Amino acid sequence: MSADLLALLLPLAIAVPLVAGLLSLLGPLRPHALSLLPLAPVPGLLAALLVPRHTSFEAPDLLIGVRLALDDNGAMFLAMASLLWIAAGFYARSYLRRSDHQPRFAAFWCLTLAGNLGVFLAGDVATFYAAFACVSLAAYPLIAHERSAEALRAGRVYIVLAVVGETCLLLGFMMAATSAGSLLVPEIRQALPGAPHPNLTIALLLAGFGIKAGLVPLHLWLPLAHPAAPTPASAALSGAIVKAGIYGLIQFLPEGAGPALWSDVIVAAGLVTAYSGVAVGLTQSHPKVVLAYSTISQMGVIVAVIGTSLGHDPAPGTLASASFYALHHGLAKGALFLGVGVIAASGPKVVRSVMIVMALVGLGVAGLPLTGGALAKLAIKGSFAALPLHLVTLSAVGTTLLVLRFLIVVRATAAAEPEARPEAGLLWPWLATAAFALAVPWLLFAAATGEALSYPLKPENLWSALWPVLAGGILAIVAARVMRLEPPNVPEGDLVVPLGRLTDGLVRLVATLPPLRLPIGGGWKRPGMVGDGLLKVESALTRWPAAGLVLLLFMLGAAATSGGLR
Amino acid sequence: MSGIMPALLMLCPLVPAVLTFFLREDSHRLRNAVAIGSALLKLALIAVVLLGVAAGNEYELRIPLVPGLYMLLRVDELSLLFITLSSFLWLVTTVYAIAYLGGHENLSRFFGFFNLCVAATTGIALSGSLVTFFFFYELLTLSTWPLVVHNGDEKSLSAGRTYLAYTMGGSAALLLGIVWAEGVAGPVEFIAPLDFEDTGTLAQRLIFVLCVGGMGVKAALIPLHGWLPTAMVAPAPVSALLHAVAVVKAGAFGIIRFIHDVYGIARVEELALGLPLALIASATIIYGSVRALQQTDIKRRLAFSTVSQVSYIVLGASLAGPIAAIGGLVHLVHQGLMKVTLFFAAGALAERIEVRSVDQLDGAGRRMPLTMVAFSLAALGMIGVPPLAGFMSKWFIGVGALEAGRGWVILVLAGSSLLNAAYFLPLIYRAWFKPAPEGAVSAGAERPLALILPAVVTAISVLGAGVLAGLWISPLGWATLIVEREYLP
Structure with a gap:
């Protein structure tokens, strides 16, 4: 196929989900709305696989000139997201088969998908912002789908943070685009360090993207939204949607040219996020909440990697390794979330095999040798200098603990009936995603890092991947069996409760500001002598011939006066 | 030939206005046919x-009235922006009003004044001189007024x-300003900025304050906005027209005309008038949003939202830069499309399912x-979510403000976006995520x-104006053309 035709896959990757969303609401496909879900991301996947890099597509009539482009990092995100959305789409068909409001769910699913893939394809800032807003806002109905009190509360926290995040981004984008004198993302990024207020701009972008990516303390929505959303939506949320924030940081933060301070600040913020995600996650007992904190922690690691790319003379391929890490995390976390539903449907006979796969994928996130996760961890190591490197390596111990915590709490949710088996519609999408998580990084490792496949098999690399997992395992056994530690009880979404009180107070304050009004008109309401007369005149005027006559007189008068003034 | 078009455009709403007054109350079909036919x-x-x-x-069309006084109707890019909006909304509002007022009384009076009001708007758009403008502004x-008090009860x-008290005061100031301006600079036509050579800067400033202040009443700049929330007692089609195109827009349009074609942006900056106006507009934007947040009646909430949103137009015009000017101009259209949709919907909700306040919106x-x-x-769209129309306005005003060195404006935009979200999202949430009350x-x-x-x-046009903003014929495309022709003569 010619390159021109292939370039059409870029707009199709966004347009097909949009059309699918529309079709699921209208017309004869309405009863089969869920069947559209696995098909909608297919053009996105094809685009990631087939379209040559640095292809672009332009539609100057749309928005303020839409430009779609695909680069290496974008393709990595696009491929991961499309794969995950396809699998989650199949899963949703089974999972939501008996649910109410399927067409509505399908429509917002497709809208979220379109925005999500659009973020990875956007080549100009307006398209990027539109796609980002689309994924942010359209995810709300997915989170609140169940309409339960928890779902609505999670939705409220989510939407408040999302709107604040959007606003920060809008400001950051306006400032960045104005100083760059261009709408194109690469040019904006290049001009950012020389902008009039680079610190403010970077802070705004970091806040906007950080909210989506779950950067502590902007992570509040994640631990509430994930358990509230239907399981396939949680998978997409944690696997793909959160990555939109990561991709934004990759696209807009100036590589190798950031103001010196920012590199350190972002690395530190990432590490704080990585560790606090583990710390709070260990106290949780709902499997999806534990996974949500694991996502927060892992996003912290990626943000730290991105942070190093801002410093002068960053290690080559830093951003590619961050994308690679994100690719693995997206697939692995997607598989773990989908697995939560599989385990709930598995009786004693099958649950053991299911748990083995879950353990393999889960410990992969901690970097278990030979899994895709080990490759991801290996890829990012080159980015860090001494201290952060040790901290990142050490965080894998925490991740191991967190994964074990997850495995324990999720095991307890298995079905009780001895014969219970997950249906094929849940089982296969989950297995496929798990297989992708384990295998896809092997396929892309060489391309992403430039290292040969024998590199991760070197003994020292195998050992450096293995010891944190071993250490974590031993720690877990010591804590649970020997010391019989019970985790303290921290509410889901930790800081939401005190912060919620603060914002409620703020809203109440705004609601009581007094009105400002000139005293015009008020005095007329008390009819006195003059007032009575005016009322009579007025009621006479309401009969239209009188009003018309007065109007005519006035027009003549106005013409005459302005004539006289000349 | 060139004079026929302005005349035809003017007569198009004026003839049906006059005809309708003399139609019998029960000749519904004829009245509706006249209204819709002429709009088409x-x-x-x-x-x-x-x-x-x-x-x-x-x-261009010049009609001599008395010696030395003529009416000047001219079609330029700016007038077309306004007249296209007003004609499109005239058509849809007429259809809506016919359905809304179906069995009401005094329909000939209503539609007569309704069409007259559109004629006045057309005249304002086509005015080529200050005197002509003032004439239609008063018309x-x-x-x-008869539309606002249509229901005839004490509240109306x-x-x-209140409406008359405010607007007459504004008109008096405007008239004084116009007379003064013409006194020192001769007849004012909207072609080139005024020649103020022999006039002191104080006089120039005062004329500006009188005229913009006078028009600021209709544009509902604080503290001159008091009439607007009160006037929403009018029937929904009237509110829709008033808020979207007729009255508040006439004020905003007048201010744009005055800044661009009477003073010129350069002189406005020279006289240091842009900044105070931008500050007033910003204060209005925030104040209107806060007050909207406090309202529980849907139409009142929308009314305060108008106070806030119309000031975007004034803000864009006051920032003295081409990009911000585009933002202000395009918001003239975008705000109209969005607000008319909101009022249509609010009217339908009240009329059909008795939903008038925010907490009745459940389900x-x-x-x-x-x-x-x-x-x-x-x-x-009002919140500024892309790709809807409101986003385009915000983007251009924000970028334009930054380019003009008034970075603080984007904080106003951000605050307003957040407040807009705070007073609109709960409505959407209630309508879609809460169950309907029992027995609804x-x-x-x-x-x-x-x-x-x-x-x-x-609503489709709100989506279209945003998604297809890159087309030359889109509101944004046309606003860009206006500014290009002004800045690059």
Whole structure:
């Protein structure tokens, strides 16, 4: 196929989900709305696989000139997201088969998908912002789908943070685009360090993207939204949607040219996020909440990697390794979330095999040798200098603990009936995603890092991947069996409760500001002598011939006066 | 030839206005046919003129009134922006009003003044000189008053009194300003900025304050906005027209005309008048949003939202830069499309399912899905969610402010966006995510279609104006053309 035709896959990757969303609401496909879900991301996947890099597509009539482009990092995100959305789409068909409001769910699913893939394809800032807003806002109905009190509360926290995040981004984008004198993302990024207020701009972008990516303390929505959303939506949320924030940081933060301070600040913020995600996650007992904190922690690691790319003379391929890490995390976390539903449907006979796969994928996130996760961890190591490197390596111990915590709490949710088996519609999408998580990084490792496949098999690399997992395992056994530690009880979404009180107070304050009004008109309401007369005149005027006559007189008068003034 | 077009455009609403006054109350069909027919005809004429102006043609008509006084009607790019909006909304509002007022009384009076009000708006758009502008500006005041008090009850009459008190005061100031300006600089036509050579800067500033302050009443700048929330007692089609195109827009349009074509942006900056105006507009934006947040009546909330949103237009015009000017101009159209949709929907909700306050909205999405989809789209557009129309306005005003060295404006935009979200999102949430109250009737709520479809049509235009903003014929494309022709003569 010619390159021109292939370039059409870029707009199709966004347009097909949009059309699918529309079709699921209208017309004869309405009863089969869920069947559209696995098909909608297919053009996105094809685009990631087939379209040559640095292809672009332009539609100057749309928005303020839409430009779609695909680069290496974008393709990595696009491929991961499309794969995950396809699998989650199949899963949703089974999972939501008996649910109410399927067409509505399908429509917002497709809208979220379109925005999500659009973020990875956007080549100009307006398209990027539109796609980002689309994924942010359209995810709300997915989170609140169940309409339960928890779902609505999670939705409220989510939407408040999302709107604040959007606003920060809008400001950051306006400032960045104005100083760059261009709408194109690469040019904006290049001009950012020389902008009039680079610190403010970077802070705004970091806040906007950080909210989506779950950067502590902007992570509040994640631990509430994930358990509230239907399981396939949680998978997409944690696997793909959160990555939109990561991709934004990759696209807009100036590589190798950031103001010196920012590199350190972002690395530190990432590490704080990585560790606090583990710390709070260990106290949780709902499997999806534990996974949500694991996502927060892992996003912290990626943000730290991105942070190093801002410093002068960053290690080559830093951003590619961050994308690679994100690719693995997206697939692995997607598989773990989908697995939560599989385990709930598995009786004693099958649950053991299911748990083995879950353990393999889960410990992969901690970097278990030979899994895709080990490759991801290996890829990012080159980015860090001494201290952060040790901290990142050490965080894998925490991740191991967190994964074990997850495995324990999720095991307890298995079905009780001895014969219970997950249906094929849940089982296969989950297995496929798990297989992708384990295998896809092997396929892309060489391309992403430039290292040969024998590199991760070197003994020292195998050992450096293995010891944190071993250490974590031993720690877990010591804590649970020997010391019989019970985790303290921290509410889901930790800081939401005190912060919620603060914002409620703020809203109440705004609601009581007094009105400002000139005293015009008020005095007329008390009819006195003059007032009575005016009322009579007025009621006479309401009969239209009188009003018309007065109007005519006035027009003549106005013409005459302005004539006289000349 | 070139004079015929302005005349035809002017007569298009004026003739039906006069005819309608003399129609019998029960000749509904004829009255409706006259109204819709002339609206369609006018849109067709505008299409011709649009193409002509884009190609560089000029249309001008001078009508001598008394010696030394003439009316000047001229079609330029700016007038077309306004007149296209007003004609499109005239058509949909007429359809809506026919359905809304179906069995009411005094329909000939209503539609007569309704058409007269559109004639006045057309005149304002086409005015080529300050005197002509003032004439139509007053005609507008007088033709809208009977619409505001249409219901005839004490509340309406009281609102009408407030309306007249405010607008007459504003007009007096405007008239004084115009007379003064003409006194020192001769007849003012909207071609080139005024020649103020022999006039002191104080006089120049005072004239500006008188004129912009006078028009600021209609544009509802604080503290001159008091009439607007009160006037929403009028029937929904009137509110829609008043808020979207007729009165507040006449004020905003007048201010744009005055800044661009009477003083010129350069002089406004020279006299240090841009910054105070931008500050007033910003204060209005925030104040209107805060007050909107406090309202529980849907129409009142929308009314304060108008106070806030119309000031975007003034803000864009006051920032003294081409990009911000585009933002202000395009918001003239975008705000109209969004606000008319919101009022159509609010009227339909009140009329069909008795939903008037925010807490009655629960489950309205299920009961009136088309209406609420339209409402939601327009509300999201107001917040500035891309790719809807409101985003384009915000983007251009924000970028324009930064370019003009007034970075603080983007904080106003951000604050307003957050407040907009705070007062619109709960409405959307209630309508779609809360269950309808027990015993709520929804069968047949979305009838007649003439009451529902206008909101749908304008909501689609909100989407279209944003998504297809890159087309030359889009509001944004046209606003860009206006500014290009002004800045690059």
